[in-house]
Amino acid sequence: MTSQPPSSPLPPEQPAEAVPTCYRHPDRETWVRCQRCDRPICPDCMRDAAVGFQCPECVAEGNKGIRQAKSAFGGSVVGTPYVTWTLLAINVLVFGAEFLIGDRVTRELAMWPAGVALGEYHRLVTAAVVHSSVFHILFNSWALYVVGPYLERAFGHVRYLALYVLSALGGATLGMWFDPLNQPTVGASGAIFGLFGAIFVVSRRLNMDVRGIAMLIGLNLLITFVVPGISWTGHIGGLVTGAALAAALAYAPKGNRTLWQVAALVGALAILLALVFVRSGAILASLA
Incomplete structure (x- = not known):
């Protein structure tokens, strides 16, 4: 009768990775993140950026430093009269x-x-x-x-x-x-x-x-x-x-x-x- 080497123990089961949700819409799953603040954003919150997407808050923050266009004599620019x-x-x-x-x-x-x-x-x-x-x-x-x-x-x-x-x-x-x-x-x-x-x-x-x-x-x-x-x-x-x-x-x-x-x-x-x-x-x- 020959002896068998003891079997190695099974590795513990790894927990499934949690799916991130949009920071503004917690019921929506998403894997896309804002390029500035790294928060998850759903398609409704994505704003096109030079690279990837940004969230609405980061876009608004970035626009604060941009001088708004004016008409010839100081009013807001008019598209449709x-x-x-x-x-x-x-x-x-x-x-x-x-x-x-x-x-x-x-x-x-x-x-x-x-x-x-x-x-x-x-x-x-x-x-x-x-x-x-x-x-x-x-x-x-x-x-x-x-x-x-x-x-x-x-x-x-x-x-x-x-x-x-x-x-x-x-x-x-x-x-x-x-x-x-x-x-x-x-x-x-x-x-x-x-x-x-x-x-x-x-x-x-x-x-x-x-x-x-x-x-x-x-x-x-x-x-x-x-x-x-x-x-x-x-x-x-x-x-x-x-x-x-x-x-x-x-x-x-x-x-x-x-x-x-x-x-x-x-x-x-x-x-x-x-x-x-x-x-x-x-x-x-x-x-x-």
Whole structure:
């Protein structure tokens, strides 16, 4: 009988390696890790990097040191001119309401000095979305479509919208002082003339040929004073306001440019409102 050598003991069983899960979505398994912080990230959290992927937090941290692109005059870079398309849509929708409902829309939104003096201050701006005819809205919409996107990309969404609204307010303010007290006026023409003035100033600032826009402004001013039934106050007030604001925005010093531009916009608003309140007091006194 021969003896057998004792059998060697079996190695202990190794525990299975735990599958890592995304640090933001613990229910999702993943073997991909952020190249910066080495945390596991799922496909929804992967951001392309120069090598591999990074997590959203590391991408945000890295972007803090990157200077954000700006438009020509300090606003955010504009891809799609959303403000222009929105203004066009509002004009069309209100005109559709005028067509369906009738004069009630005009009575509620039109600008007339006595109505503003009696406390209906919304008319100073709402009149810019009401139009008297198909030709009226077609011309203003065409002008906004042609000029608006260029200025929106030059100034950024917010500055451009402020320029548009304040130009409309500038036209209404001049109307407060020189239009008959009970004469209603409607249309975006004050704002459009403000954009005409602005694009002239911007073109000069960028050393571009301004003869075309100068001829356009001159022709429209001629029509303003030759054709009856057109509010010269809205056109002139909008033109002067738009040109002045565009100059303040375009020629603001680069150091603290945003501060200078905000001060110009707020200052213009304060001046226009002061003129409205002074005129409102005079109108109320005359009606007493």
